[in-house]
Amino acid sequence: MTPAMLVIFRRELKSYFATPLALIFIVIFLMLSGFFTFELGSFYFRGQADLESFFSYHPWLYLFLVPAIAMRIWAEEHKSGTIELLLTLPVTVADAVVGKFLAAWIFAGLSLLLTFPIWITVNYLGDPDNGIIVAAYLGSWLMSGAFLSVGCCLSAATRNQVIAFILTITVCLVFVLAGFSVVLNSFQGWLPVVVIDVIAQLSFLTHFDAISRGVLDLRDVLFFILFIACWLFATAIVIEIKKAG
Amino acid sequence: MIEIKALSKRFGNFTAVDKLSFTVAEGEVLGFLGPNGAGKSTTMKMLTGFLTPSSGSVSICGFDSQKQSLQARRMIGYLPEGAPGYGDMSVRDFLKFVAKVRQIPVNQIDAAIAAVVEKIRLSEVLQQSIDTLSKGFKRRVGLAQAILHDPKVLILDEPTDGLDPNQKHQVRELIRNLAQDKIVIVSTHILEEVSAVCSRAIIIDHGRLLVDDTPAGLEARSRYHGAVTVKAPGIGEVEAAFGDLPGVAAVEMTDDNVLTALPQSDVDIYTEVQQLLAAKSLQVEEIFQEKGRLDEVFRSLTGGAA
Numbered sequence: 029m030t031p032a033m034l035v036i037f038r039r040e041l042k043s044y045f046a047t048p049l050a051l052i053f054i055v056i057f058l059m060l061s062g063f064f065t066f067e068l069g070s071f072y073f074r075g076q077a078d079l080e081s082f083f084s085y086h087p088w089l090y091l092f093l094v095p096a097i098a099m100r101i102w103a104e105e106h107k108s109g110t111i112e113l114l115l116t117l118p119v120t121v122a123d124a125v126v127g128k129f130l131a132a133w134i135f136a137g138l139s140l141l142l143t144f145p146i147w148i149t150v151n152y153l154g155d156p157d158n159g160i161i162v163a164a165y166l167g168s169w170l171m172s173g174a175f176l177s178v179g180c181c182l183s184a185a186t187r188n189q190v191i192a193f194i195l196t197i198t199v200c201l202v203f204v205l206a207g208f209s210v211v212l213n214s215f216q217g218w219l220p221v222v223v224i225d226v227i228a229q230l231s232f233l234t235h236f237d238a239i240s241r242g243v244l245d246l247r248d249v250l251f252f253i254l255f256i257a258c259w260l261f262a263t264a265i266v267i268e269i270k271k272a273g
Numbered sequence: 274m275i276e277i278k279a280l281s282k283r284f285g286n287f288t289a290v291d292k293l294s295f296t297v298a299e300g301e302v303l304g305f306l307g308p309n310g311a312g313k314s315t316t317m318k319m320l321t322g323f324l325t326p327s328s329g330s331v332s333i334c335g336f337d338s339q340k341q342s343l344q345a346r347r348m349i350g351y352l353p354e355g356a357p358g359y360g361d362m363s364v365r366d367f368l369k370f371v372a373k374v375r376q377i378p379v380n381q382i383d384a385a386i387a388a389v390v391e392k393i394r395l396s397e398v399l400q401q402s403i404d405t406l407s408k409g410f411k412r413r414v415g416l417a418q419a420i421l422h423d424p425k426v427l428i429l430d431e432p433t434d435g436l437d438p439n440q441k442h443q444v445r446e447l448i449r450n451l452a453q454d455k456i457v458i459v460s461t462h463i464l465e466e467v468s469a470v471c472s473r474a475i476i477i478d479h480g481r482l483l484v485d486d487t488p489a490g491l492e493a494r495s496r497y498h499g500a501v502t503v504k505a506p507g508i509g510e511v512e513a514a515f516g517d518l519p520g521v522a523a524v525e526m527t528d529d530n531v532l533t534a535l536p537q538s539d540v541d542i543y544t545e546v547q548q549l550l551a552a553k554s555l556q557v558e559e560i561f562q563e564k565g566r567l568d569e570v571f572r573s574l575t576g577g578a579a
Contacts, residue, residue, distance in 0.1 A: 035373040039359070046361035046402075109357030113418070116321040116353070117374045118346045272325040273284050 029126075032119040036127030044097075044135050057093055057139045064089060065146060078156050082146055083164045083240035087204050087232050090175045095196035097136060098179020099189045101128050102267075106187035115271070121264045129173075129180050129260055136172040140165065160242025167239025170252040171232055175200050177259035184266040200232075207231025274298055275320070275426060275456055280329035282315050282480075289315040291480035292329065297473075302452045304471035304488070305460040308575050312480035313460040314354050317430050320458070321351045334425055347375075350424035352432055356415030360404035364395060364414055367403060368421060375422040389417045392447065408435040416444065420451065427457045433466060445470045464567040467491070478575045492565030496522070501546045502533040504559035511553050518545045530558075 029037070044050040061082065065071045069081025105111035114124055150156050179196040186192050205211045206227050215224050228234055235248040275297040282290040290312040297303050307313050318324040320331055322338045322345060331338040336345035358367055365386065372382045390396050393413045398406055403414060416432060432448070433441045448457060448470050459470065467474050468488045476484045476491075484491065492498060509529050516524045520540035525533045536542045543562050550557055 031376065032374055035370065039362075039370050042366075043359065043361055108360065109353060109355055110359055112318070112323050112353040113351075113357050116323050116346060116349070116351045117371065118343050118376070119374060120343065268325075271323065273282065273327075 030120075030123055032117075033123040033127040033130075036114075036119065036124055037131050040101075040128050040131030041134060044131070050135065053093070053097065054139045054142060057089070058142060060089055060093070061085070061143055062146075076154075079146065079150055079161055079164060080240060082143070083168055086168045086171065086240070087236055090172050091197060091200055091204060094136065094172055094175035095179050095193050095200065097132050098176050098196055099183050099192040101132055101180050102184035102263075103187055103189045103192045107189075115267075121267050125180070125184075125260055125263045125267070129176065129256075129263075132176050132180070133169075133173045136176060137169050140169055140172065157242065163242045163244040164240050167236060167244060167248070167252075170249060171236050171239075174203075174232060174252050174255045174259075177256040177263075178203070181259045181263040181266060184263050184270070203230060204232050207233030207237075274332075274334060275458075276330075276332040277316075277320070278330050278332075280316065280319060280331060281327050282312070282319060282324060283327045289480050290319070290326075293477065293480065293482055294329075295475060295482065295485060297456050297458060299456055300453065301473055302448065302457040302459065302471045304467040304474040305458055305477070306462065306464070306467065306474055306571065307477040309462065311478045311575070313477065314430055315480075316477070317351075317354075317428055317458070317460060321349055321353075321428055322346055323353075347422075348425045350419035350422065350427045352412075352415045352419045352429045354430040356412045358403040358411060358414055358418075361402060363400050363402050364406070364417075365399045367414065368417060371418040371421055377422055385421055385423075389421055392420075393417045394443070409437060409440045412436060413440070413444075416447070425455060427451060427455055429457070429459045431460055431462075433461070433463065441466075464571060467567060476571065476574055483574050488567070489564070491567060491570050495563075495565030495567070495570045496535055497533075497563045497569060498538075498565035499536045499541060499543075500533055500563045501536075501543055502527075502531065502559075502561055502563065503546065503550065503555075503557060504528075504531045505550065505555040505557045506530050508532045508555055511555070514549060514553065515546065518542065518549060520545060 064085035065082040069085060071081045074081060102111070105114060115121070147161060150161075151158070178199050179192070182195045182199065183189075183192040186195075212224055212228055215227065235251045238245055239248055277296065278294050280290055280293045281288065293316060305313050305316070315324065319326045320333070320338065322342050325339065333345040334348045336348065338345045359370075362370065368386045368389070369382060372385055377385050390399060393416055395410070395413055395417055398410050403411065406414065412432065412435060416429070419427060419429065429448070433444050436444060445466065448459065451457065459466070461467070471488055474484070474486060474488055474491055475482060507530070509526055509532070512524055512526060512532060515521060515532060515534050518534065520537055520542045521534045522537045523535045525535065527533060534542060534546055547560075550560075
């Protein structure tokens with residue numbers, strides 16, 4: 029981390045807590061994750077001491093909540109004009125892009141950590157494999173980074189936060205749905221198998237499925253890391269293009 | 274030293290800045306003038322590296338603004354148009370943030386902030402968040418962040434826009450004081466500002482350089498340069514006599530009792546006017562000679578003449 033990146037990271041992270049945004053986000057995140065786990069995931073009914081019903085809904089939870097964090101990252105800078113201030117300071121575009129992304133990612137991670145009561149609950153009720161749970165938490169955090177990186181890029185492309193929000197949801201939805209067998213089947217017959225495989229490989233669901241069951245495969249981890257890197261790179265390009273007018 | 278060579282910026286088919294070339298030396302305060310939309314802000318955005326030029330180059334103290342962008346940006350303090358700031362931060366936190374990004378050594382940050390706060394009189398709002406500040410204070414915070422690291426080059430986009438007369442005066446004082454060993458570029462469309470702070474003025478329109486001169490030189494281009502205005506009761510009746518004076522190009526009556534005699538270029542008509550006044554034994558209430566009217570020069574140059 030360069031010094032400039034660290035300074036930007038700190039400012040960003042602090043800015044989440046300067047307004048009620050952080051509080052509202054965390055409360056809604058916790059409420060929804062509880063609702064998904066207990067109501068839709070039938071946590072008690074399954075009678076198993078694991079958190080699969082908790083983690084398996086995370087892609088859907090992130091689909092709506094992560095774009096809400098991501099939409100402001102760059103759109104707000106465009107709107108308020110502070111982007112002109114930031115980018116004329118002696119910082120590289122990479123410093124700004126990564127610093128801002130990391131702040132949002134740490135914030136998402138913090139929200140995720142605050143779901144710990146469910147981990148206490150499952151340990152109180154039974155005897156789960158805590159290794160699996162830690163792996164799944166890590167995987168879920170990685171996936172939230174993937175959602176965020178898409179949001180970062182689309183937020184850089186517009187000064188309108190609502191547009192950034194809707195675009196991010198749409199693009200993320202594509203990456204979630206790409207792993208659904210219903211969607212994949214609809215491609216069958218008119219797309220070569222190789223292409224369908226690639227599409228399936230690009231899906232969050234494909235990679236998160238194993239992780240949510242506690243199998244932290246290096247390939248899945250790499251997928252998310254590469255995915256994030258690509259979208260952050262794209263963010264930097266979008267910003268450079270905007271500079272070129 | 275700032276060197277700008279054939280700088281151009283096109284947005285699609287629209288040319289905002291068209292082959293602009295000029296240099297600014299240390300100690301100069303350059304007034305950057307032009308009507309709205311003339312390309313002032315676009316030029317400043319290219320100087321500070323925020324916009325990439327379509328062609329041409331900018332060199333800031335020997336650093337190319339594109340190829341050695343970071344070094345160039347370190348030399349510059351910049352107040353963007355509208356003085357943007359992070360609204361949710363307090364003034365102190367915001368200045369601290371800028372100081373850290375500017376890599377001012379940690380043990381000198383407090384002193385640097387204290388110095389600009391004193392200079393720009395910000396102490397009363399230091400703890401307030403930027404969102405809650407008045408327009409005047411916001412602009413001063415923008416100025417404070419621009420001079421925090423004592424930059425060699427100061428680029429200010431409309432620094433006095435939205436300030437009250439007292440604040441305008443303060444900001445102009447500040448710019449004059451800062452200017453000694455720096456390069457200052459100030460964009461404005463307030464003409465009084467040019468004579469008040471600038472040692473040199475550039476007028477651009479449609480992205481092209483129209484004039485590069487001193488404020489006095491600009492004033493000398495006015496048809497009112499050296500004009501004599503007299504207020505005397507009954508002077509209207511002898512208007513024709515003033516028109517016939519040698520060296521007088523034209524006579525204007527702005528009031529029944531106020532007459533302005535415009536000289537032919539480079540002729541001093543003050544003595545002739547005085548002699549005529551004595552000869553006609555008029556009771557003179559006021560008499561003065563003008564240096565020239567910048568607004569008139571500006572309008573005739575930028576096509577708003579009528």
